[in-house]
Amino acid sequence: MHVLIMLLLSVGGVLDYDDCLAHLQAHSPASDLAGEEHASIIGENVRLALWTRDSMPWGPSVPDSVFLRYVLPARVSQEPLVRWRPRFREAVLPVVRGAESMEEAILLVSAWADSVIDYRPTQFRDQSPLVTWSSGIGRCEEMTVFFMDALRSVGIPCRQVYTPWWTTVDSNHAWPEVWTPGGWRYTDISAEQETLNSTWFTERARGAALVVAIVPDSVPGAMSFRGDVSVLNVTSSYAETGLLRCPEPPEEEITVSVVNYGSYRPITSLDSARTQVELGGGVYLLSWGWPVSSARVTVAAGDTTLFRPVAGVLPERCVMNVEGGG
C-alpha cells in the first residue's frame, strides 16, 4: 500500500488536457459523451478542473490519480450533466480565499453551502446542482452533489459515500468524503462543523451496518463493481466492524438485510465470487434460495464470523438490528 502511494505521489502534476479528456472518455456513462452540448460541457470541465491544480494553494499536493478520480469528474451521481463548474468557481473562490489549509477550506465551503441551500425531500429523480442552487432546496443526495461540485470547483478532491439503510432509524443517507494529505475524512453541509469527521450523524454512523464509497474508476480491492464504477467498503471509518465469511463458496446468492421501514432491506450479498464482507458489528438477517431459507446472524466487532447456509426458517419473534451483536 505504501509503495502504491509513493508511486502515485511521484507522478503528481504532469497531467495535461488530453490525459484528462481521455480519462473522462474512458470512465463516463455513454450518455455523457453523446452530442455536441455534452462534448462542450466535458471540455470546459477539463479546462476548469486543470485550472484548480495551477491556481489553488493545495493544487500541487493532490496526486494525479486522486485528481483524476475525485476532482476531474463532471458528475457525481444520476443528476443531469450541466455546466456547473464556472458558476461554482465564481461563487466558491471568494469563500476559500485566505483559507490556510485544505481542511479549513472544506469547512468554509460547507458553511457556504449551508447558507445557500436547505434540506427538503424532493422527488426520486436527481436534480442538477444548478437547480438545487436556484431553488435553494434538495434532498440528501442532491445536497451531496451540490457540496461536492462546490468542493471540486476549487480543486478539493471528494467522493460520494452512502449507507443503504441505517440500523437505528427508518431512513438512509448520502454524504461526501474529502481527500486530505492526511487521508479521507467525512463531512456534510453544516454551518456549525468545527472539524472534519464530526457531523450531526456521527453517533448514528457508529451503528452503521455498511457504508460504501462510489468511485467512477476501477479500483483494485473494491467490494464490488457496477460496470466501470467501483463500490468501496469504508464502513470501518465509521463503525467497529467485523468480518462475515462463508468458509465454502455458497451455491446460491446470500442476501444480507437489516430491518428498515418495517421490512427486510438488502444491504449487500455474498456469492461464490464474494465470500466475505466487512460489516458493522450487529445482528443481520441472511436469506437465500427457494423456498427462501434464512438465519439471524450476529457479526461480532473485531472478529470473523463464519457462516454456512443451513436451511432454516424465520422464528415467530426475534430482535433484529441489535448494535454490536448481543
Add this chain to the structure above:
Amino acid sequence: MIAAVILACAMGLTPGADAEIDSLLAETQGNAEMWNDYLEGAGGDTLECALHLLREVPRLDRLEMTPQALDDHIGGALSHRGSIPDSVFLDCLLWYRVSREPVTAYRERLALFWADHGVESPDDLSRWMAASLDTIPREFLGGMQPPAGVLESGAGTGAELQVLLVASLRSLGWPARVVKGWFAGPDGGERTWAEVWMDGGWQAVDPPDMEGLVLAVEESHGMPLTSRHAATGSLLTVPPQWEGDFRVSLNLPVRGRWLPLDWAIPAAEGPDTLLLGDGELLVMLTRRLPAGGVEVWHRFVRVKAGTAVRVELGSDSTESEAEKED
C-alpha cells in the same frame, strides 16, 4: 369550446384557483416566468391543459419545463382529443412523463418517426422496437435517456425502452400507462408493462406471464389494478395490542429474499382489508425498542382467491382464520 368547458369542469376550476397557481409558481423559483408567460399567451383548451400540468407534474418538472415541451405535449395530445374520457385524456394522453426521464418535447418527432416506419398499431410499435433496438445494462452513473435519445442511439436499458414505448403510444394518440406488478415465486420480483386505451378499455402491450401476480398498480398514480389481472382474495389485518410506534408490512417470497410490498401497506391504526392475488406472504410487525434493536413478529399467510383470510397482528395464535367470502 365545448371541450374546454368539459375540461374546466373535470378539473374543478374554481375562483380559488388563482391563489393555488400563485403558490405553485412561488415554489418554482427559476422558472416561474416561463410559466407565467406561457399561461398568459394561452387560451381555451391549451390554457386548461397547461394549468392541469402545472398543478399535477412533479416539482422538478415544473422547474425543467420549456415552452417547446408544453407546446409539443399539449398540442400533440389535443390533436387526438376525440371522445377519450377526461380522466384517461388527462392522466394517460396529455401526461408526458413515463419514468425518471428528463422533460423533453418528443411527440412531434416520435409521431413522424413512426409514421415513416408505417406503424399502425401498438403491436407494430412493440415488434419494431424488439427487432431494431438493443437492450443495454443500466449504468450506475448518469440519468435516463430521453425517449428520442433511445431512437438516436439505437439502444436503451429495459426502463428506457419502456419509456420510449409509452411516449410513442401517446405521441400517436393512444392513451398509455405503465402498470407495475409484483410476482411471487423463484423467478418472481417486480415487473412493469405498458397498457394502451383502445376501443373503450385498457389492453396490455406485450404483457408478461401473470402467473404468481400478487399485486398490480398503475405506476404514476398508484391506482390498484390487481383484480384486473389476477383472481384475488382478501387479507384482513387486525391491529396488535402493541404500545408505541409500530409498522406493518407485507413481503413477497422471491428467490433468496422477501420483497417488501411497499405499495400495499396495511393500516396500523385500525382494521384494514387489502385485495391481493393468490399466494403466500410474509406479514411483519416491527417496532424499535428504546434500548436499541427492532422487535419483529413474523407470520406466513396464504391469500386464496375468492376467500378472506384474517390476521391478528402480533398474536401468538399460529392459526390464521380463513372464511368464505360472501
